[in-house]
């Protein structure tokens with residue numbers, strides 16, 4: 256079969272299985288099976304290149320697993336985030352494009368500072384910390400993660416990107432004691448989903464680790480609250496906090512920070528216009 260025929264057939268199958276972007280996923284899976292990037296796959300598609308039996312078999316296996324709603328990134332083994340290709344797989348949260356909003360806000364916050372100190376609480380694959388280190392090579396960036404499995408991905412991603420991040424394994428709410436009071440910016444995309452809001456998408460519900468999703472308490476904000484309190488201890492006076500949350504939690508998160516002594520509390524929208532990242536300054 257030709258590349259084009261295979262992509263069309265796979266996209267049909269993925270669409271029937273409820274996959275949201277069947278055509279893109281089919282292309283990316285075939286590119287992965289052929290060892291090509293997406294541009295190379297597009298070329299092979301236009302030229303109606305034929306696919307040999309080994310690649311055909313490997314591709315069909317990938318399509319079956321994707322139709323079972325295994326995340327695309329678990330099948331390719333990588334996810335793109337803020338211009339970096341990161342290793343991901345079972346046991347680590349797949350970084351999301353919407354979290355790039357937090358990275359953009361962090362870079363804007365840091366723009367007038369020279370050699371700033373930044374801490375990423377709940378770093379997962381290392382996505383935010385590595386993106387900031389990539390964009391701001393003069394920054395001293397630290398990051399902490401509780402899950403051993405996720406931490407291993409963060410270490411692997413630090414090695415594959417060659418970036419410098421002080422990675423630590425442990426509980427974020429007790430981390431970086433040696434940096435207390437000296438941090439310019441704390442960033443975090445913590446677990447924040449309430450216990451009764453189990454995600455509908457099987458890719459998230461069945462494949463992102465529970466530790467990465469649920470924030471604790473009845474509203475999912477138990478850990479985010481503890482992290483804000485830790486951020487208050489780590490930051491220097493005037494230092495900034497940026498934390499992602501669900502759009503439905505906007506009023507609660509803003510209220511939580513305003514009632515615990517933060518100033519200039521402001522919620523920011525993502526590219527879809529939903530309030531997703533709260534910013535605040537340590538008094």
Ligand SMILES: C[S@@+](CC[C@H](N)C(=O)[O-])C[C@H]1O[C@@H](n2cnc3c(N)ncnc32)[C@H](O)[C@@H]1O
Pocket residue numbers: 348349350351354376377378379380381382383399400401402405425426427428443444445446466467468478
């Ligand atoms: C929503 S994921 C975000 C990961 C990463 N920041 C990103 O944006 O892709 C939350 C992460 O927090 C980690 N985590 C949960 N509780 C933690 C804690 N108490 N201390 C440190 N990390 C924690 C989870 O293992 C998971 O990797």
